Amino acid sequence: MSEVTLFIADEEAMVALGKSIAEITGGVGLIFLQGDLGAGKTTLSRGIIRGLGHSGAVKSPTFTLVEPYEIGEVRAFHFDLYRLVDPEELEYMGIRDYFDGDALCLIEWPDKGTGFLPKPDLTITITAHNHGRQLKLLSQSARSESWCAALALKF
Template identity: 70%
Template structure:
């Protein structure tokens, strides 16, 4: 399995999926979030970050480019590269420092950082679903992402049988 497509009916489902994914990641890895404006990338990020134990607001880092979250032993970084004019700007941010060590990095609009960002463990592409809600296409980029997809496929099958 290298990919998986899931459905999120609404915001609550997106947050719940984020919490499941947070549990699987154990607060480590790199996840790319793709999709047009308004597709739910920040909502999914909010679900993941809250799933790691954050209490409080999770805002979009559209203007700051990155929001850090210290969650006990876990660090999470939420990037939004929508306003990035040139991938080289990431070097001025000290971008490589964020990927040293064991942290979870959620990156919205990763295509704007092409050539600078590290390879993702998992890419999630969010698009409108024909009947409403959102389709989430997960593509594993390595062993870690593959394990997450396999685990999520098992959870989805188990949920469907209940």
């Protein structure tokens, strides 16, 4: 497991990072996004989903829990578990079905789903700073090792 720390100056740079993540992952994998409210999790998700080729709005799935995106051959699912009361609710919504096959799953607030989520490929922890954001990327699979290495070179 490797860890990479990146410093992102603003929203535009966060979206650009997201687009790079989309390119590097090829639209497949499981990414956990952690950070306080307003840290930039949804902004990064928007960059990733747009980087996969989606041209419409990318809204936060705070009330729906998941927003699906079909982009050509790529399937992406953006989860926001902030309002989840009990992790067992994920079982009722068929959470395991989302992880079958080749899709990219982005999960904000993954700690709310403890016990019902598989191990991620990559965990990104975002912390707000005076002059931007600090992102810690923790690789948790063989394929995300190469993702981290590529992002470290690019940013």
